[in-house]
Amino acid sequence: MVMKLFAQNHIDRSKIDRILVRATNWVGDMVISLPALEAVRENFPKSTLAVLARPWVIPLIKDHPAVDQVLPLRKGRGYLTDIIEIIRVAGLIRRIKFDLAILFQNAFEAALLAYLGGVRFRIGYDTDSRGFLLSHPIKRNHKILKLHQVEYYLCILRAMGWKAKTRDPCLFIGDKDKENIGSILLSKGIEQDDLLLGLGPGAIYGPAKRWPPERFATIGDWATERWGAKVMVLGSQAEQDICRSLSQSMKHNPLNFCGNTTLGEAMALVKRCDFFVTNDSGLMHVASALDRPMVAIFGSTDPHATGPRSQKARIVKHDIECAPCLKPKCSRDYRCMLGIEPAEVWKEMEILKERFA
Numbered sequence: 059m060v061m062k063l064f065a066q067n068h069i070d071r072s073k074i075d076r077i078l079v080r081a082t083n084w085v086g087d088m089v090i091s092l093p094a095l096e097a098v099r100e101n102f103p104k105s106t107l108a109v110l111a112r113p114w115v116i117p118l119i120k121d122h123p124a125v126d127q128v129l130p131l132r133k134g135r136g137y138l139t140d141i142i143e144i145i146r147v148a149g150l151i152r153r154i155k156f157d158l159a160i161l162f163q164n165a166f167e168a169a170l171l172a173y174l175g176g177v178r179f180r181i182g183y184d185t186d187s188r189g190f191l192l193s194h195p196i197k198r199n200h201k202i203l204k205l206h207q208v209e210y211y212l213c214i215l216r217a218m219g220w221k222a223k224t225r226d227p228c229l230f231i232g233d234k235d236k237e238n239i240g241s242i243l244l245s246k247g248i249e250q251d252d253l254l255l256g257l258g259p260g261a262i263y264g265p266a267k268r269w270p271p272e273r274f275a276t277i278g279d280w281a282t283e284r285w286g287a288k289v290m291v292l293g294s295q296a297e298q299d300i301c302r303s304l305s306q307s308m309k310h311n312p313l314n315f316c317g318n319t320t321l322g323e324a325m326a327l328v329k330r331c332d333f334f335v336t337n338d339s340g341l342m343h344v345a346s347a348l349d350r351p352m353v354a355i356f357g358s359t360d361p362h363a364t365g366p367r368s369q370k371a372r373i374v375k376h377d378i379e380c381a382p383c384l385k386p387k388c389s390r391d392y393r394c395m396l397g398i399e400p401a402e403v404w405k406e407m408e409i410l411k412e413r414f415a
Contacts, residue, residue, distance in 0.1 A: 062197040063217045064189070069158065069179050071220075074105050078129075078156040078177060080168040081111035081119065084262075085321070085340025086364070087207070088115040089227045089347050091162045092122070094211035097222040098160060099124035101215065108154070110147070110171070117322035118344075121230040144171065151175025162211055166191075181214060194218065207364055226367040227347040231325050239319075239326035246313055253287045256328055256345070257312070258336035259304050260297030264386025266358035267338050269395050271300055275307035276400040277335055277407070282310040285411070290331070291316055292324055292341060332415070333407060338364060346371055351410040353403055357395035358383050370414055372406040374398055 079098060082088050088111070099107055108127035109119055119125050131147055133140045144167070151159075152175045159172035161182030169191035172180045182188075184195035196217045202210060208227065215222035248254070259274045261267035281287040289312035293301045301316030315327060325344055328334060334345040334352040338359045345352045346366035354366050356375035360382040365373060375381070381394040388394075 062199070064184070064195045064197060067193065069194075069218070071102060074102055074157045074179075076154060076156045076158075077102055077105050077107045078151060078154075078159045078172065078175075079107065079109045080159065080161045080163045080172070080182075081109050081115060082163050083112050083115065085115060085118065086343040088118045089229065089340070089343035090207045090364070090367075091211040092118075092227040092229070092347070093208055093225045094162065094215060094222065095119070095122070096124050096225070097212060097215050097220070101220045101222075102158075105157075108156070110151075114321065117232075117235075117320060117325065118229065120322075121232045123230065144174075147171055148174035151177065160214065161192075162214070181218065183214070204363075206362065206367070208367055227343065228349075229325060229344065229347040231329060231348075232322055235320070235322035235326040236329075239323050239330065242323075243330065248288060248313075253285055254331045254333075255281045255285075255287045255289050256331035256334040256336075256350075257289060257291050257304065258293060258334065258339055258341035258345070259291070259300050260293040260316075260341075261337040261339040262294070262296060263339075263359075266383070266385055266388045266392065266395070267356075268300070269337055269355045269357070269398060271304035272307045273398075273400050273403075274304050274335065277403055278304070278312055279309050280400070280404055281333070281407075287332075289313070290327060292319075292327060293317065333410060335403060335407070342366055351414045353406045353410070355395070355398060355403065357381065357392070357398075358385055358388065360384070370410065372410060374402050374406055 082091055106126045109125055110129045113130050116128055133143050148171050156177045158179045159177040161168045164185040166186040166188045169188035173191045180192045181194040189195040212222040257274050259271050278289040291301045291312050291314045293316035295317035298317045305312055305314045328345050329348045331350050334350045336342040338356050342354050346368040351370045353372045361373050376397045
């Protein structure tokens, strides 16, 4: 057992009409939790399933067939405003009269909202000193922290004795986002049959997860010269400097979409890619969940815990004594990332091309 349930009261699933799932806050974590979200739907096929989520991750679930309703949680605009938002959301939860809350997010606030919202059954890990707010607190042990994060979220349901089979994340893209990206690519001279390489040089967590932009640029130039590929650079607004540096380092100008798309449109762009090269980031999980042939470059983080869940993914990492340190910044010399040469990444791309092109 990798977890223990501290609750005796049984939940009769046939009497659960409305379910609230508190989503995780980051793109990668949200993608990783999707198999657990699907397992919730399978265990409660007739219930209404709503997801409470921060606005920036909503595109990942708004078109998902398991979800009936999405409730945005808008915080981060100031202390007083945040308190008002918590009161508003707790009141909304109370008015909807949810029977069950399943908390994928580990924070105290997630349990507090469910408690203030009057949800009878509140399930989640007893992290962040929130166990007393949960009707069914789940205690983790060290074994669960060694599992892949997909299993981490599935284990919440398994602790309840519910079915939660292992599966890979899968994303659903809205028709409007597909149409928008199709029009944009056509306007930039990209035809349906063009071979497209996507590059994701960013990683919000910190520089210890980022392979140098100039090495991504080398990969982009090689793909252009050796494969006749057209190259797209993707990232968030916070990663614009990194993406600009990559674009300026290339001999062959790429299409730089960084910060110029919604997340839904970025998903549609990734779906159009024939290959994707990325750091351990939210876009890595997006590409994996869209089943794109991809190379993921790892430094300070552990691919056994957060790696891409796809048969079309290849991982490049160096086994050194200090990795994975799980730190956002390196206190030494970033050797885990700087030791990886473009030729190593290109070798994996050639393997993918032979298998999936």
